[in-house]
Amino acid sequence: xxxIHQWPATLVQPVGSPLSxxxxxxxxxxxxxxxxxxxxxxxxxxxxxxxxxGQISSEVPQNLSASRPQDRxxxxxxxxxxxxxxxxxxxxxxxxxxxxxxxFGDGTRxxxx
Amino acid sequence: DAKTTQPPSMDCAEGxxxxxxxxxxxxxxxxxxxxxxxxxxxxxxxxxxxxxxxETNEMASLIITExxxxxxxxxxxxxxxxxxVYYCIVKFGGSQxxxxxxxxxxxxxxx
Numbered sequence: 001x002x003x004i005h006q007w008p009a010t011l012v013q014p015v016g017s018p019l020s021x022x023x024x025x026x027x028x029x030x031x032x033x034x035x036x037x038x039x040x041x042x043x044x045x046x047x048x049x050x051x052x053x054g055q056i057s058s059e060v061p062q063n064l065s066a067s068r069p070q071d072r073x074x075x076x077x078x079x080x081x082x083x084x085x086x087x088x089x090x091x092x093x094x095x096x097x098x099x100x101x102x103x104f105g106d107g108t109r110x111x112x113x
Numbered sequence: 114d115a116k117t118t119q120p121p122s123m124d125c126a127e128g129x130x131x132x133x134x135x136x137x138x139x140x141x142x143x144x145x146x147x148x149x150x151x152x153x154x155x156x157x158x159x160x161x162x163x164x165x166x167x168e169t170n171e172m173a174s175l176i177i178t179e180x181x182x183x184x185x186x187x188x189x190x191x192x193x194x195x196x197x198v199y200y201c202i203v204k205f206g207g208s209q210x211x212x213x214x215x216x217x218x219x220x221x222x223x224x
Contacts, residue, residue, distance in 0.1 A: 006156075036212075043214035044157070059211065090156050099145050099164070102212060104156035 002027035006091050006105035014113050019064075019078040021108050023091030026072065031093040033074040034102060035066055038088040050074060051096070086112045116140065116203045122219040125195075131188040133218050135201030138182040145204055146177060147212070148186045150197040150220075157200065157214070160186065191222045 003026045013019060025031050035047040046059045048066035056066050063082060067075045074091055088109050092102040118136040125131040137146065147162040161168055161175045163184075168175040174187040188195055200217040 043216075044212060046211040092156075099162065101147060101159045101162055103159055107154075107156045109154075 002093070002103065004091060004093055004103060004105040006089075006108055008108060009106065010109045010111075012111045012113060013081050015083055016080050019076070019081055019085070019110070021076040021089055021091075021110075023074040023076075023105060024072055025074075025093045028072070028093070028095060030071060030096060032096060032100075032102075033068060034092040034094075035074065035076050036090040036092065036104075038090060038107075040087070044090065047076070081112050083112050086110055116144075116213070117201045117215055119199070119201055119215065119218045121216065122221070124221050124223060125188075125191045127193060127222055127224050128190055131186075131191040131195065131220060131222070133186040133188075133199050133201075133220065134183065135185070136183045137201070137203045140181050140203050146175065146181075146184050147202045147204060148173070148175065149200045149202065149212075149214070150195075151200065151217075152197045158197075160199075191220075193222050193224065196220060196222045 006023050032051050034049045036044040037047055038044050048056055048058055050056050050068045053068055064078050088107050090104050090107045092104045094100045094102045145162050145164050148160040149157040151157045161170055161173050163175045163177055177184045198217040198219050200214050202212050
């Protein structure tokens with residue numbers, strides 16, 4: 001069966017520091033991969049999605065970036081964190097094809113001080 | 114903005130069926146209905162999805178009205194662990210993103 005792993009589960013970072021969140025998927029090949037952010041009490045906002053290695057689409061301009069160095073690895077990065085980057089970051093995957101559902105990891109709760 | 118309307122909260126007795134309604138009166142012909150749930154501090158969990166036919170899996174059943182303007186998620190025998198926020202989402206099946214989560218329904222299963 002397929003599993004998705006995100007780490008770390010919790011992260012506290014100072015303003016201006018860099019960020020690297022990692023997500024890996026097991027048990028499937030060539031998945032679509034997604035990064036979402038959920039602000040407190042609000043819905044999910046799609047940040048990036050990828051349909052293959054090195055292929056990244058950005059949905060919202062910001063100081064975050066994403067990379068997909070391997071088929072089942074998706075990384076969310078920032079060179080300099082802002083206070084507004086605080087939130088709950090979720091990685092998700094889906095198989096390619098019509099109407100396939102997305103499956104989420106357990107998320108990383110990021111607090112910027 | 115979410116294309117769905119759900120009641121903000123519902124209660125259900127443990128062991129009874131939980132019926133969660135969703136209104137999606139502006140749904141278009143190629144959009145699917147997806148249901149997810151989220152337990153506090155965890156990622157959303159996929160439950161079920163459908164286009165126009167009723168669907169059933171090991172977790173739940175999805176009943177979609179003939180005009181597709183509303184649907185109902187049925188948890189046949191609710192347990193305390195089913196307490197969560199349930200989200201009904203309408204999305205074009207072929208798009209690469211974006212699941213637009215509304216405010217959902219907070220289901221409380223009580224002993």
